[in-house]
Amino acid sequence: MTVALALAVVGVGSLLLRVLPLLGAARIPDRLALHATRAGVSVLAATTVRTVLLHGDATVAGSPITAPVLATLAVGLGLWLAYRGRSVLLSSAAGLSSYVVLAAGFAAVT
Amino acid sequence: MDMFDVLVAQSRQHEHARAAHHPNRFMAHEVRIAARTGSEPTYNTTRARARPLPARWNDVLDGAGAVLPAVLAFAPLALMVGAAISASDNRLAALLSTWTIHGGAAQLVTLDVLAEGSGWIAAAMAGLLIQIRLSAYSTSMVRDWRTAPLGLRVLAGLLLSDAPWALAQSRSTGRRSFYLGAGLALFLAWPAMVTLGTAAGDVVGGIAAAALVPALVLGCTVVTQLRERPLLVAAGAAGLSAGVLALAPAGMVLVGAAVVGMVAGVVADRVRVRTDEGAVS
Numbered sequence: 001m002t003v004a005l006a007l008a009v010v011g012v013g014s015l016l017l018r019v020l021p022l023l024g025a026a027r028i029p030d031r032l033a034l035h036a037t038r039a040g041v042s043v044l045a046a047t048t049v050r051t052v053l054l055h056g057d058a059t060v061a062g063s064p065i066t067a068p069v070l071a072t073l074a075v076g077l078g079l080w081l082a083y084r085g086r087s088v089l090l091s092s093a094a095g096l097s098s099y100v101v102l103a104a105g106f107a108a109v110t
Numbered sequence: 111m112d113m114f115d116v117l118v119a120q121s122r123q124h125e126h127a128r129a130a131h132h133p134n135r136f137m138a139h140e141v142r143i144a145a146r147t148g149s150e151p152t153y154n155t156t157r158a159r160a161r162p163l164p165a166r167w168n169d170v171l172d173g174a175g176a177v178l179p180a181v182l183a184f185a186p187l188a189l190m191v192g193a194a195i196s197a198s199d200n201r202l203a204a205l206l207s208t209w210t211i212h213g214g215a216a217q218l219v220t221l222d223v224l225a226e227g228s229g230w231i232a233a234a235m236a237g238l239l240i241q242i243r244l245s246a247y248s249t250s251m252v253r254d255w256r257t258a259p260l261g262l263r264v265l266a267g268l269l270l271s272d273a274p275w276a277l278a279q280s281r282s283t284g285r286r287s288f289y290l291g292a293g294l295a296l297f298l299a300w301p302a303m304v305t306l307g308t309a310a311g312d313v314v315g316g317i318a319a320a321a322l323v324p325a326l327v328l329g330c331t332v333v334t335q336l337r338e339r340p341l342l343v344a345a346g347a348a349g350l351s352a353g354v355l356a357l358a359p360a361g362m363v364l365v366g367a368a369v370v371g372m373v374a375g376v377v378a379d380r381v382r383v384r385t386d387e388g389a390v391s
Binding site (some may be wrong): 012028053 | 111113124131147171176178179180183184189198199200201204206207209210211212214216219220223224229230231233234238241242243244245246247248250251252253255256260261263264266267268270279316319321322323324325326327330331332333334335336337339341344345347348349350351352353356357360363366367368369370371372374375376379
């Protein structure tokens with residue numbers, strides 16, 4: 001019962017968070033929408049940074065910061081390619097494959 | 111002309127510049143021609159006439175195609191959510207909530223907190239805290255959706271998640287149809303992948319690289335917007351705050367980053383307007 005209750009609260013809450021601003025679109029000023037756009041981009045930037053910093057990889061030996069450092073390099077490469085105008089698919093694939101290569105290389109050396 | 115008019119005019123210029131310099135961007139050709147000839151871009155009329163399908167449907171298909179990398183990227187997360195659902199005490203409720211929550215991280219955190227035995231209130235709060243960012247996305251969309259019929263606005267809200275929002279932000283024309291195409295594709299693909307995960311179990315939990323993929327794809331989707339100075343400042347400040355708060359619960363980190371990013375964006379606006387005024391005088 002508690003599982004259903006918690007999931008129902010999160011589900012209904014999520015729906016309201018998504019739909020309510022659009023239902024009241026006429027009353028929301030452009031200035032607020034501009035700030036909300038920046039908040040949205042900020043959240044995605046924070047998600048990327050947090051994922052990289054908390055990244056763990058059991059196959060990579062060494063200190064606990066090795067995996068986050070490798071992840072930073074790999075994600076940084078992907079972001080740089082995307083910023084330079086490469087497609088999302090290509091940039092992501094380059095970032096991911098560079099992580100796999102770096103992690104394998106590091107595991108082989110240590 | 112007040113500060114906001116200046117910002118809107120500059121934002122429009124940035125949008126054209128961004129489209130003109132991005133080889134993958136829709137209408138880049140028309141924008142480049144317009145820049146060369148000094149005229150306004152004519153994409154609303156000429157492209158629509160030349161197409162076999164109405165522009166709106168092409169935009170929907172473009173959106174559905176553009177979200178495919180994100181669908182692939184979210185597959186490992188969907189399988190992890192599916193595995194958590196199959197381990198849940200109430201599998202049916204957990205599976206049905208996939209459609210209403212429509213967010214892997216929130217669903218996973220809610221199920222994890224419930225599995226730890228922390229109670230339904232703690233689980234619901236943890237899940238909702240992660241979902242609060244959706245209200246920022248939704249609010250940012252009102253400029254495009256203000257004139258849409260009520261049913262379409264409700265549909266847009268139902269389909270809202272990170273990837274369609276981020277993709278639509280990078281789009282300069284046909285944004286509503288493009289968003290609907292991307293959102294519908296993900297809305298159908300996500301529950302299908304989660305359902306597959308309930309049968310397959312935790313097959314990706316041991317693959318460390320898989321955990322990087324959703325953040326990498328979302329980052330690559332929005333990074334081109336950072337050519338605009340206030341957005342760059344906002345994202346930089348939010349990234350710093352996420353670094354400082356990295357060990358805090360995910361929901362707190364995201365809410366904190368949203369606030370820090372908004373404030374940094376406002377400060378960047380004020381600095382830019384003052385600089386522009388100083389240059390004029």
